[in-house]
Amino acid sequence: MAHGLLKLGTDLNQIGKKIARGVSRHILHWPLLYSLGQETVRRGLLKFPYESKRMLVDYGMGQIKEAYRRNAVLVWSSAFSPTELYYALGITHFSPEVASAMVASFGFQEMFLKEAESRWWGRDNCAFHRCAMGGVFLDYFPRPRAFCASTHLCDGAVLLFNNLAARYRRPFFLLDTPLKQDHGALNYVVQQLKSIIASLEELSGKKMQAEKLEEAVACAEAARRELEEVNRLRRHPLSPFNTRDAIAYLYLYFNGVGSPVTPHIYNTLAWELKEKINGAEAAALKPPRFRLLWLHMPPIYRNNMLAYLEGKGARAVFEEFSHVYWEPMDPGRPLHSIARRMLSHFGHGPVERRLHAIKTMVERYKVDGVIHFSHWGCRQNCGSVKAIRDFLRREGIPLLLLDGDCIDNRNYAPGQVQTRIDGFLEMLA
Amino acid sequence: MKWQNIQAAATGEQLPQSDRQLEFFRQMLEREEERTRLEQEKMAWLCSYTPVEIIAACNLVPYRLLAADKETLRADIYLHPTLCSYVRGALENALSVDGTTLQGAVLLNSCNAASHLYHSLSTFYSQKFHYFMDLPHDASPAALDFWAGELRQFHRALARYRGIALRVDTLQEQIVLYHENRKRMAELYGERKGEVAVNGNDLIRLVQASMLLPASRFREILGLFANHAQKQQEKGHFCRGPRLFLLGSVLSKVTIDIIEEQGGVLILDDLCMGRRAVTFDAIPAAGEDPYYYLARLYLGRYPCPRMKGSFAALDELEQLLRDYRIDGVILYYLKFCDAWYYLGQILKERIRHIPVLILEGEYTGMGGGGQLRTRIAAFLEMLSQKNSMSAGEACLAPTVGNRDVGIFRTLDFRL
Numbered sequence: 014m015a016h017g018l019l020k021l022g023t024d025l026n027q028i029g030k031k032i033a034r035g036v037s038r039h040i041l042h043w044p045l046l047y048s049l050g051q052e053t054v055r056r057g058l059l060k061f062p063y064e065s066k067r068m069l070v071d072y073g074m075g076q077i078k079e080a081y082r083r084n085a086v087l088v089w090s091s092a093f094s095p096t097e098l099y100y101a102l103g104i105t106h107f108s109p110e111v112a113s114a115m116v117a118s119f120g121f122q123e124m125f126l127k128e129a130e131s132r133w134w135g136r137d138n139c140a141f142h143r144c145a146m147g148g149v150f151l152d153y154f155p156r157p158r159a160f161c162a163s164t165h166l167c168d169g170a171v172l173l174f175n176n177l178a179a180r181y182r183r184p185f186f187l188l189d190t191p192l193k194q195d196h197g198a199l200n201y202v203v204q205q206l207k208s209i210i211a212s213l214e215e216l217s218g219k220k221m222q223a224e225k226l227e228e229a230v231a232c233a234e235a236a237r238r239e240l241e242e243v244n245r246l247r248r249h250p251l252s253p254f255n256t257r258d259a260i261a262y263l264y265l266y267f268n269g270v271g272s273p274v275t276p277h278i279y280n281t282l283a284w285e286l287k288e289k290i291n292g293a294e295a296a297a298l299k300p301p302r303f304r305l306l307w308l309h310m311p312p313i314y315r316n317n318m319l320a321y322l323e324g325k326g327a328r329a330v331f332e333e334f335s336h337v338y339w340e341p342m343d344p345g346r347p348l349h350s351i352a353r354r355m356l357s358h359f360g361h362g363p364v365e366r367r368l369h370a371i372k373t374m375v376e377r378y379k380v381d382g383v384i385h386f387s388h389w390g391c392r393q394n395c396g397s398v399k400a401i402r403d404f405l406r407r408e409g410i411p412l413l414l415l416d417g418d419c420i421d422n423r424n425y426a427p428g429q430v431q432t433r434i435d436g437f438l439e440m441l442a
Numbered sequence: 443m444k445w446q447n448i449q450a451a452a453t454g455e456q457l458p459q460s461d462r463q464l465e466f467f468r469q470m471l472e473r474e475e476e477r478t479r480l481e482q483e484k485m486a487w488l489c490s491y492t493p494v495e496i497i498a499a500c501n502l503v504p505y506r507l508l509a510a511d512k513e514t515l516r517a518d519i520y521l522h523p524t525l526c527s528y529v530r531g532a533l534e535n536a537l538s539v540d541g542t543t544l545q546g547a548v549l550l551n552s553c554n555a556a557s558h559l560y561h562s563l564s565t566f567y568s569q570k571f572h573y574f575m576d577l578p579h580d581a582s583p584a585a586l587d588f589w590a591g592e593l594r595q596f597h598r599a600l601a602r603y604r605g606i607a608l609r610v611d612t613l614q615e616q617i618v619l620y621h622e623n624r625k626r627m628a629e630l631y632g633e634r635k636g637e638v639a640v641n642g643n644d645l646i647r648l649v650q651a652s653m654l655l656p657a658s659r660f661r662e663i664l665g666l667f668a669n670h671a672q673k674q675q676e677k678g679h680f681c682r683g684p685r686l687f688l689l690g691s692v693l694s695k696v697t698i699d700i701i702e703e704q705g706g707v708l709i710l711d712d713l714c715m716g717r718r719a720v721t722f723d724a725i726p727a728a729g730e731d732p733y734y735y736l737a738r739l740y741l742g743r744y745p746c747p748r749m750k751g752s753f754a755a756l757d758e759l760e761q762l763l764r765d766y767r768i769d770g771v772i773l774y775y776l777k778f779c780d781a782w783y784y785l786g787q788i789l790k791e792r793i794r795h796i797p798v799l800i801l802e803g804e805y806t807g808m809g810g811g812g813q814l815r816t817r818i819a820a821f822l823e824m825l826s827q828k829n830s831m832s833a834g835e836a837c838l839a840p841t842v843g844n845r846d847v848g849i850f851r852t853l854d855f856r857l
């Protein structure tokens with residue numbers, strides 16, 4: 014699933030608009046631009062609601078700068094790839110799906126989508142991928158040396174990467190992630206990780222150091238623990254951190270697993286949430302009227318769905334992509350740990366796995382209802398709708414199905430969405 | 443069953459000549475398929491990577507779940523409208539007609555649509571056998587090891603369900619039987635560089651029969667068909683018309699027949715219900731584990747678009763088209779079939795010297811045969827004109843629905 018989303022929030026949005034509007038696409042290829050952006054962020058010239066968000070934007074800018082650096086060994090990597098390997102080898106990676114989310118958060122998606130649509134791509138495939146294709150055709154993105162994708166969750170990611178590898182005539186490394194989670198599957202993934210490492214070594218001319226790999230896995234584990242703590246705080250009845258706030262931080266999940274920076278950002282966020290809860294308790298703030306779980310991604314382009322919910326006293330208190338589904342990782346067994354993380358995604362494999370995860374989230378975050386956003390073109394997600402609806406009905410959990418698109422806003426009709434939300438909240442009351 | 447019996451049961455007449463003979467074959471296949479549908483214990487499968495030898499070794503007829511050639515009213519309740527019409531049609535079929543005589547279904551993780559189909563089927567087949575199997579994306583040593591293990595587990599599960607002992611010798615017998623059938627099918631497909639006496643839609647019809655009939659019965663029919671084809675070739679009864687290459691998603695026979703009906707000669711195809719499903723082979727190594735052999739056999743075949751090697755394989759395509767003197771290429775993919783969608787784009791860019799007709803539609807044709815007929819007819823006419831003109835003249839011909847590449851390169855008729 015691609016939901017890569019570098020929606021680094023409205024603040025980054027402002028920077029983006031200032032620097033990207035009206036400038037030649039070639040300027041975007043200048044690393045200096047991102048250095049300037051980082052300086053702006055570091056010197057406090059922009060205001061952020063959380064210190065952790067400032068750190069996040071700084072980190073994201075740094076990564077983009079690296080990606081555009083001339084001579085960078087840049088690997089385009091799909092949303093669920095084993096990023097620990099890149100950190101351990103010191104290889105820069107770039108996610109086209111995340112880039113699409115970033116483009117949509119800046120409000121430039123239409124130009125990208127139209128470009129892709131004028132060159133074969135129709136509107137029936139995932140707009141994360143279509144928008145990325147537009148970026149490729151328009152030459153906005155840094156040039157890849159190789160492609161690396163894993164097979165979860167959708168067919169689209171593998172196909173997009175295979176297509177791009179053929180287009181750029183660059184090598185394509187694929188991590189085939191089986192649906193099963195048994196010993197054979199684990200061994201298969203470990204073997205493939207070894208072969209991807211060998212290919213990345215050849216590509217970069219660097220040798221994988223065992224201690225670096227252990228370090229990356231230790232960072233991944235630290236990030237997992239810190240994210241667990243953030244999520245524990247999100248269970249609080251006052252719900253200090255909603256889906257709207259959380260979306261930007263998904264950048265870390267998609268791009269930052271294995272980086273030493275990620276645990277720091279989560280740790281800072283946890284600390285800030287504690288403060289916020291204390292403040293809210295002291296001020297005797299009221300909890301939201303309805304607590305909701307958001308399935309799949311909310312739209313990334315400017316929209317008021319989540320704000321509208323808030324206005325009605327309902328809050329999306331959690332979103333499925335923030336769910337920590339993987340077990341603790343053992344730096345002493347790095348490849349096994351990464352393989353287990355790869356295999357354990359709840360959206361991969363039989364739909365029962367996702368249903369089980371939804372139930373866990375419903376109970377853990379004590380939600381009153383669930384909103385499923387059916388992103389047009391996502392076969393993985395839309396295909397499960399019937400199973401999810403039947404399951405939640407059996408469990409007695411109210412569900413609102415919203416059809417839409419996370420990236421393409423051309424069919425977004427706020428009035429219709431609001432009417433559906435009103436009806437749903439009435440039912441919950 | 444012996445050929446004479448089939449013949450006698452079929453008509454009680456002497457064998458008719460050429461066209462009537464072909465029609466007779468077609469009717470015979472229909473009857474045999476109907477008989478299998480009604481009388482045999484079967485196990486449904488969907489993806490052409492399914493190791494049918496294992497199913498047959500458990501005394502079941504491996505039976506491809508084809509899609510119903512009708513509206514998918516019941517299936518639409520269970521499968522989202524953004525999943526391809528093939529899986530919706532297959533579910534409709536399983537729910538209405540074939541579902542009553544099937545022992546169950548085995549599905550592979552070929553694509554998202556197939557995995558959602560599995561979920562739907564498993565709810566209906568809760569009392570029957572239902573199995574979902576991983577399918578690697580390449581034939582790397584790790585993938586072969588992994589898949590061989592999967593195949594062994596599948597065989598165990600099916601044998602247990604059938605209450606029979608797992609017998610490797612029975613599996614080996616089936617491997618030999620299927621190997622022979624594929625070899626003969628490959629021979630039929632092999633000799634098509636020159637003039638052809640059999641149109642490709644009849645070969646596809648045969649492939650379909652191979653996916654529905656017991657292998658032993660299919661072998662008899664195949665032998666007869668091969669004789670017929672050879673005689674036609676010797677007599678010089680050749681098909682006339684533009685030489686075509688057809689590729690794309692799973693298509694209904696009705697759709698494919700429109701090409702012949704409009705005067706096209708289907709020389710080759712790249713369909714998983716056509717050439718790709720039968721023209722692969724591997725020689726077992728001495729003492730090789732049969733599951734490893736099967737993994738090698740299937741994963742090593744020419745890659746379908748969901749496989750890792752499919753995009754790189756396009757580099758060879760244009761040479762193949764030249765070798766077979768192809769006049770035009772038809773790419774027909776199903777709406778919402780991502781695999782062909784992504785591959786199709788590169789295909790369109792790579793084929794530079796041969797006209798390509800691109801069609802997007804439903805399993806049963808683009809919302810009715812009429813539209814499809816018109817488009818194929820226009821394409822064939824364009825090819826005929828081109829054949830009768832020099833290359834320079836051809837470029838002056840009127841443009842038909844072309845978007846971003848030169849006329850006689852691509853007709854993009856996607857809706």
Ligand code: SF4
Nearest residue numbers: 014015016139167391
């Ligand atoms: S198809 Fe679905 S899973 Fe894949 S990138 Fe798009 S939204 Fe994510």
Ligand code: SF4
Nearest residue numbers: 526553555691692779
């Ligand atoms: S036609 Fe395409 S989408 Fe449909 S089952 Fe086949 S590969 Fe999957």
